[in-house]
Amino acid sequence: xxxxxxxxxxxxxxxxxxxxxxxxxxxxxxxxxxxxxxxxxxxxxxxxxxxxxxxxxxxxxxxxxxxxxxxxxxxxxxxxxxxxxxxxxxxxxxxxxxxxxxxxxxxxxxxxxxxxxxxxxxxxxxxxxxxxxxxxxxxxxxxxxxxxxxx
Numbered sequence: 001x002x003x004x005x006x007x008x009x010x011x012x013x014x015x016x017x018x019x020x021x022x023x024x025x026x027x028x029x030x031x032x033x034x035x036x037x038x039x040x041x042x043x044x045x046x047x048x049x050x051x052x053x054x055x056x057x058x059x060x061x062x063x064x065x066x067x068x069x070x071x072x073x074x075x076x077x078x079x080x081x082x083x084x085x086x087x088x089x090x091x092x093x094x095x096x097x098x099x100x101x102x103x104x105x106x107x108x109x110x111x112x113x114x115x116x117x118x119x120x121x122x123x124x125x126x127x128x129x130x131x132x133x134x135x136x137x138x139x140x141x142x143x144x145x146x147x148x149x150x151x
Contacts, residue, residue: 001050002049002051002056002083002087003048003049003051004046004047004049004057004087004090004091006044007045007046012047015055016055019055019056019057019074019075019076020036020058020072021035022074022076023077024072024074024134028134028135030134030136031134034134035134039060042062043060043061043062043071043072044062045058045059046060046095048075048087048088050079050082056075057074057075057087058073059088059089059091059092061092061096066108067104067108068096068107069107069109069110070092070096070108070109071109071110073085073088073109073115075088085115089118093107093143106142106143107142107143108140109140110138110139110140110141111139111140111141112136112138113130113137113138113139120141123143124141124142124143125143126140126141127139127140
């Protein structure tokens, strides 16, 4: 069982940053300058924990000029395959739909190619050509208006 909650304390935010550092900076060799950006303070961050309370993953979402962007999904290697990714996507989508006072024009993300099946399971579809971001191949994926799957 994976529990995902919005981050409400500086300590939990530091834990999320540590997970991102492990996954993106150390494992995937993304530069720290690229990983941490000016949107940290304006994004809604999430922390996933295993049933024993161990932090295992993180994600965030924010509003952009294109709509709502979901990003920075990271699950620690030792926790992959246990449902943390699905739990994070589900929690972030639920939060977006429950917290937005105005209509949502578009929900999108930049998916690493290896993570595309996870997002496709929630109804996201790829648009455009593959592109490189932080040295990793990605596709932009969007959630069509009524396609959200609650799996």
